Amino acid sequence: xxxxxxxxxxxxxxxxxxxxAGDAVLPPVLTAAARQRARVILNGDTFDxxxxxxxxxxxxxxxTAQARAIVANPSTAAVMAGxxxxxxxxxxxxxxxxxxxxEVALAEVQAVLRGALxxxxxxxxxxxxxxxxxPSLLTVGGARILLAHGEHNDPWNRLDYKNLPSAGDGPxxxxxxxxxLVKTLLNPLKRGFGMRFADLLKPDFQGAVLTALAVDPTSMxxxxxxxxxxxxxQLFRKSGEGMTFADGEEGEGNLGIADALDQAGLSxxxxxxxxxxxxxxxxxxxxxxxxxxGARFKLARAGLKLYAAAQxxxxxxxxxxxxxxxxxxxxxxxxxxxxxKFAADAVVLGHTHSARWxxxxxxxxxxxxxxxxxMRLPAASxxxxxxxxxxxxxxxxxxxxxxxxxxxxxxxxxxxxxxxEDPAGGALLQLVEWQAGAAPAVLASGAVAARxxxxx
Numbered sequence: 001x002x003x004x005x006x007x008x009x010x011x012x013x014x015x016x017x018x019x020x021a022g023d024a025v026l027p028p029v030l031t032a033a034a035r036q037r038a039r040v041i042l043n044g045d046t047f048d049x050x051x052x053x054x055x056x057x058x059x060x061x062x063x064t065a066q067a068r069a070i071v072a073n074p075s076t077a078a079v080m081a082g083x084x085x086x087x088x089x090x091x092x093x094x095x096x097x098x099x100x101x102x103e104v105a106l107a108e109v110q111a112v113l114r115g116a117l118x119x120x121x122x123x124x125x126x127x128x129x130x131x132x133x134x135p136s137l138l139t140v141g142g143a144r145i146l147l148a149h150g151e152h153n154d155p156w157n158r159l160d161y162k163n164l165p166s167a168g169d170g171p172x173x174x175x176x177x178x179x180x181l182v183k184t185l186l187n188p189l190k191r192g193f194g195m196r197f198a199d200l201l202k203p204d205f206q207g208a209v210l211t212a213l214a215v216d217p218t219s220m221x222x223x224x225x226x227x228x229x230x231x232x233x234q235l236f237r238k239s240g241e242g243m244t245f246a247d248g249e250e251g252e253g254n255l256g257i258a259d260a261l262d263q264a265g266l267s268x269x270x271x272x273x274x275x276x277x278x279x280x281x282x283x284x285x286x287x288x289x290x291x292x293x294g295a296r297f298k299l300a301r302a303g304l305k306l307y308a309a310a311q312x313x314x315x316x317x318x319x320x321x322x323x324x325x326x327x328x329x330x331x332x333x334x335x336x337x338x339x340x341k342f343a344a345d346a347v348v349l350g351h352t353h354s355a356r357w358x359x360x361x362x363x364x365x366x367x368x369x370x371x372x373x374x375m376r377l378p379a380a381s382x383x384x385x386x387x388x389x390x391x392x393x394x395x396x397x398x399x400x401x402x403x404x405x406x407x408x409x410x411x412x413x414x415x416x417x418x419x420x421e422d423p424a425g426g427a428l429l430q431l432v433e434w435q436a437g438a439a440p441a442v443l444a445s446g447a448v449a450a451r452x453x454x455x456x
């Protein structure tokens with residue numbers, strides 16, 4: 001049995017927030033997996049329960065309704081049917097939780113998902129669910145392969161598994177700060193100001209905020225009203241207090257936005273102009289629009305560079321290999337830590353939306369990437385005129401709607417990990433890219449020896 005590991009698919013309900021881009025690619029991949037009687041492991045954020053207008057509370061009835069809306073979306077329905085094919089053919093499907101689909105822990109939601117497989121109950125019952133409070137350890141050909149979504153090392157998105165129930169309401173469950181920021185900031189930016197690009201700038205929240213400021217500073221003061229305006233204060237000053245979303249809630253700690261703003265290099269006049277623009281009680285006009293425009297450009301370039309650094313988007317005109325697969329030192333250090341702690345020969349993560357590959361004697365590290373749209377940015381070496389033109393395109397068409405004229409280009413790279421058992425012992429890992437109408441492309445591959453012979 002081969003194993004296919006996919007992460008960060010982000011299937012939504014089709015109601016305007018969706019970022020899933022693999023409609024034409026993922027269902028055929030699953031049909032092919034069914035023919036091979038494969039094991040398919042969905043390693044977190046398969047669904048996105050944050051893309052709606054509902055309050056951010058773990059309510060079983062609300063979560064069930066959200067799940068029904070998600071599986072009713074034709075894009076999601078086709079993927080669920082493909083997973084059903086895998087099970088019907090004798091394969092396996094394992095669905096692990098991520099920080100955008102904590103609701104999948106609920107038995108009520110699991111029943112909706114099983115019903116969407118379009119299979120008899122005895123087949124649908126074989127759909128397996130796994131929480132993410134501990135990693136999964138696969139043994140393939142004697143090699144130990146660790147799987148985790150990856151939010152465990154991200155304090156902004158780490159799930160409160162201690163209070164996450166397996167059925168019913170979760171009154172004590174507290175969504176992580178990143179989820180609340182999606183609801184409080186990113187969703188309103190998309191809904192009220194058409195800033196579709198903001199959601200695509202995840203997982204770098206600071207970059208999304210700086211870019212939104214550059215596109216429309218007044219959007220911030222309209223979104224942050226009342227007590228939530230305290231969050232906005234961190235755009236310019238670190239208060240030392242935790243920022244909160246509602247009276248009585250715990251502080252969120254430092255959002256890191258003030259630090260990001262400092263790195264943008266605004267002059268004193270530019271900072272003052274931008275601070276006035278987002279002040280909930282400030283004026284809507286400015287004495288010197290040139291100063292504000294200069295601030296916007298610096299913020300946009302700083303924000304998009306933060307995103308580019310997170311994604312390693314080094315795009316050229318051809319788009320060939322527009323992502324660098326090499327992990328940074330922090331990613332590799334975390335992979336090494338997990339491997340040592342759990343005696344693993346390979347570590348497989350998701351969460352960051354960035355495909356990664358690195359192998360050294362005794363350890364292979366893979367990030368399986370994502371199935372959403374991503375923005376193609378100017379190169380870091382491009383001149384100011386190029387970046388100004390890019391910013392102007394976003395400001396004129398923040399919804400990225402081609403029908404409205406020129407739009408910032410989007411790119412996709414649908415990647416995942418394919419694991420084969422080596423008849424001679426150990427496992428063969430392949431980081432694969434799928435494209436519509438083309439054979440899968442192997443971006444990187446390597447053999448992992450059986451544990452009894454692996455050199456640690």
